[in-house]
Amino acid sequence: MSNYDYIIIGAGAAGLLLADALGNDDFFASKSILILDKDDKTKNDRTWCFWEKGNGKFDDVLHKRWPNIYFAGKELRLSTSIGPYYYKMLRGIDFYMCFLDKIKEYPNIIWAQEQVINIQENENSVLVSTPTNQFTGAKVFNSIFDYQLVKKQKKYPVLQQHFLGWFVKTKRAVFNNEEATFMDFSIPQMGNTRFMYVLPFSETEALVEYTLFSEDILEKAEYENAIADYLEQKLGCTDYEILEKETGNIPMTSYRFNKQNSDRIMNIGIAGGWAKASTGFTFYNTSKQVNLLVEFLKKEKPLSKFYKRGKYWYYDLLLLDILYKNNHLGQSIFEAMFKKRSPQLILKFLDEDTTIWEDLQIISACPKLPFLKALWHRIF
Template structure:
């Protein structure tokens, strides 16, 4: 049975960024590190997007950027600049092709492609079981998400941001490659919060995603029907071929996942609650969390005490309370925000960078009563 100082379970964004951060730090050069993942990471299985001011650490890997976005719906059709931000698209395959060879090259890191079937914390170590062998870790970082955890309580509502995306190529030039469709609520809402998300790579190529903020998933055919209808109506029934498909479901909840962390077993990524609760954006948050986690590891303090607190969690809680009770209000809230406030200010708020005055401007943009009711219910 092999023993390691650190075991990282899952080689997604959180796992690979953490492995790379540990591998390149001289401080951890004497630590033995194991990275486990069931996949060989050779497929373009996901797309991450985020907004950022100026240059960033992932710019060499970015597939496409946009300086303008479109937000549409029943009361709004708005094309706008997001300066000083740039919206950036990072393909999973480009991320893997860059970080996986780096991680494998570190002399103190071992890569094993196997599926983890069990994690058992013991008195002084953690036993990690795969389909064919066992490993012992002094500290384990796990990105294995257990969706039943937040469902066992009632204090924090749990929605899902779920989506199906098609990377399509059209016969005619129908896309505006200079502008990303951030949210298009013109699709039938059906009592929920539903929108289309379009990322044009060129005037004939785009990722078209049907996205919902909802408690339960739909049948696959419902997502596909919505995408087909949207392409037909929005792009003049143009002929197209589907090049790639993707599906995702991200928990939207303010549930305190960090309470499940111990001094030996620490959850990372979505499993650790690193997704932005009100939007589901995870990659940028993860890239900010990892350096802080690594710096904390150097202090030698108890790992269970590492937790990032923020007043923005309260804003997220109120919005999710509203969407959980009255899911149909989603499009009205987001349309009002983008209609009455600058897109750059909204993105700054969603990135947890605004001051109190700016936050007051954001929360007063939509109709106030749903937020007032949610506030009183949350307080009392």
Template sequence: MYDYIIIGAGASGLLLADALGSDAFFQGKKILLLDKDSKQQNNRTWCFWEAGDGAFDSILHRTWPKIHFAGRQTTLHEGIAPYTYKMLRGIDFYRHYLEKINGYENISFTNDEVISVAETEESVRINGKKETYSGKVLFDSRFDYRDLNMQKKYPVLQQHFLGWFVKVDRPVFLPNEATFMDFSIPQKGNTRFMYVLPFSETEALVEYTLFSETVLPKSAYELAIKRYLKNLNAGGYEILETEQGNIPMSCYDFSKENTNRILKIGIAGGWAKPSTGYTFYNSTKKVKKLVKYLKMGKPLSQFQRKNRFWFYDLLLLDILHRDNSLGQAIFESMFTKRSPRLLLKFLDEDTSLWEDIQIIMACPKWPFLKALFRRLL
């Protein structure tokens, strides 16, 4: 019988396991971390912005002091101090945190695939392919679109993307700035942009990203990247690695899945920022709050709380659900009228109410007023 079981050794699972293992309060607790994968491959990258030094600086792959935004009529190249845009490779994160977790005597990491979960009044039972496990509390990071798509109260979009790590013939990338959003590409009735993280003048991650309801055939992403590289006049290119992903964008109340013994975490717990899909840095904040909450002994079912930023995200997703082509105009208006530093602070949910109003006033008014009116009816 374990005190805590964590399903999933991704970002949220490893961060939570490390937080529990490093805190003296939980030293007497028996903890199990379960994942079907051994986490020995670089299967993803995480990016985030942060002011000053941070906990992940020693394992970062790359940082950028500036960002680039491009729209139909706007092109910005700006520094974002005191923030820095940071990139973390999955393999570096896994190795670092698995090594730390292996040093905690009260935590076990087991490779097994979860088949089913059953909850009783006294415990949670996890049936794996290899073994059966029992715990008093379960933190579950498994996500499934099924429950999300079955409800109609909140719109569901997807942030879906395919990226190529490329080496090109000509020096076309600016190594000191990350392309946050490039809307200069054809929108085709959707919210579509290129996301570029340069490592040198000739090497970069070039990613074709959409905020929309449905995904595209793989060939459509690949064609868009090819055209983008051609328009950059990059010449020939070599694909070094690829990555593909899909992040849900919804203000659905993920806490409905929680009980007093089971808490959904990570994307499955609604830890992804609904309006952007950024999850990693938000997960670090959620883990800190969760550990503090566990120490207070309060019911897990009451952990999640909505705030005003949730409502801002809801209005944006309502707009993009009704007319997905409006994304470019909304983001371009904000980046044109407000500084990137203020926008990043707002997306981090660290702004004051007055700063929120400044951001809101920079958005196209009519779509948001109509969205607000529909939600108030």
């Protein structure tokens, strides 16, 4: 049985970013690190998007970035620059290839393609089992997400950001490849929060995605019919080829994921609640959480002490309370923000980087009654 200082379960964004951060820091040069994942990470199984100012550390592996965004609601149509921000897209396969190559260069990190079937914490270590091996670790970082654990509790609402997207190639120029459609709520809402999301790679190629913030997923045909309708009715395009498809489902909840952590086991990534509860954006927040975690590990404190709940947790909770009870209000809330405030301020707020004064500007732009009701019910 092999023993390690750290075992990382899952080689997604959280696992690979953490492994790279540890491998790149001399403080951890003497630590033995094992990464376990059931897949070989040779498939383009997901797309991550985020925004940041100017250039960033992931720019070398970006698939595309956009200086402008488009937002549409019931009354608002907004095409705008988001400078100094860029909206950026990273393909899973490009990320895996880059970071796996980097990690293989670290002499203290071992990669193994094995499926974890059990994690058991003992008095002085954690036992991690696969179908063929057992490993022990002083500390374990787990990115295996258990949806049922979240859904069976009733204290915090659980919505889903669920989507289906087509990578399409058109016969004629259709898209503005300098502008990403951040949210287009001008489509039928049908009692939910529904929008189209378009990432153009050229004038004839784009990812067109139908996205919902709601409790239940749809039948596959409903997503695809909505995309076809959008291409025809909104973009005037009927002659196109579907190159690829992608689907996804991200939990949207203020559930206290950190309560599942122990002194030796910590959940990371979506399993650790690192997805932004009110939007589902995960990648950039994961990058920030990894940086904080690395500094925390240097203090040799129990993993259960890592998490701190801040003001944005409460903001997200109120929005999710509203959408859980009145799911159709999403369009009016986001439209009010984009109608009254700059996209730069909104992105800064969603990135959890605003001052109290800036928070108040965002809050004052939102419809008052739903938030006051949600606050009242949480207090009383």
